[in-house]
Amino acid sequence: MLKTAVAIRHVRFEDLGTFESVLINEGYKVHYYDVGVHDLWTLDPIKTELLFILGAPVGVNEIEAYPFLADEIQLLKTRLAARRPTFGVCLGAQLIAATLGAKICPSAEKEIGFSPVILTNEGCNGPLKHLLGVPVLHWHGDTFDLPDQARRLASTSVCPNQAFDIGPNILGIQFHPEADVLNCFERWLIGHALELAASNLDTRTLRADALRGGSLLKEASSRLIKDWIKGLML
Secondary structure, three states, X not given: OOEEEEEEEOOOOOOOOHHHHHHHHOOEEEEEEEOOOOOHHHXXXXXXXXXXXXXXXXXXXXXXXXXXXXXXXXXHHHHHHOOOOEEEEOHHHHHHHHHOOOOEEEEEEEXXXXXXXXXXXXXXXXXXXXXXXXXXXXXXXXXXXXXXOOEEEEEOOXXXXXXXXXXXXXXXXXXXXXXXXXXXXXXXXXXOHHHHHXXXXXXXXXXXXXXXXXXXXXXXXXXXXXXXXXXXXX
């Protein structure tokens, strides 16, 4: 039987991106749970081999406005307590951190665009090592404190906590290594058009940066997810 990889997706264009083909090649059947379409209570928090929590243009502290966030935290409480393999991207990383008791708050400034992250020694010795010197896609306005027992893996000058892990099975990343910016970046630009306009960001610059570094990012992110899968304790 195929192993299962489930991704909780909040907006259609923020999907598994370049991770998806790697997961399929590694023998996983990929399923999406689309928030607002599928009921999360039907998702078993333990049985699925891999769980990905993807990004969204909302924050963890907006639970009153977006009650589905509380449902995801409840699901994560069970899954993280069992140390089942869980990978959070952007909002997903924040949800993991919040579930484990860490504070989520606005960053000093929004971080939108392409730039490398600074890897810690721990980051250089794990799956994130493939991102060394690679411009990755940043798209967030919030950040998180490190949860207890977590190791910081990456940072930037704007955001000191860009990635963390807790053992081999739990990984949270604030930026977007999964984004398929060569083939699907226009969907990001359209989907976030209001935010880009409010931030006075030039879509032409972002588009050019995506084309310039997209191949390198795809190769690095593919190696990252392969290494993460290889190191899991199932």
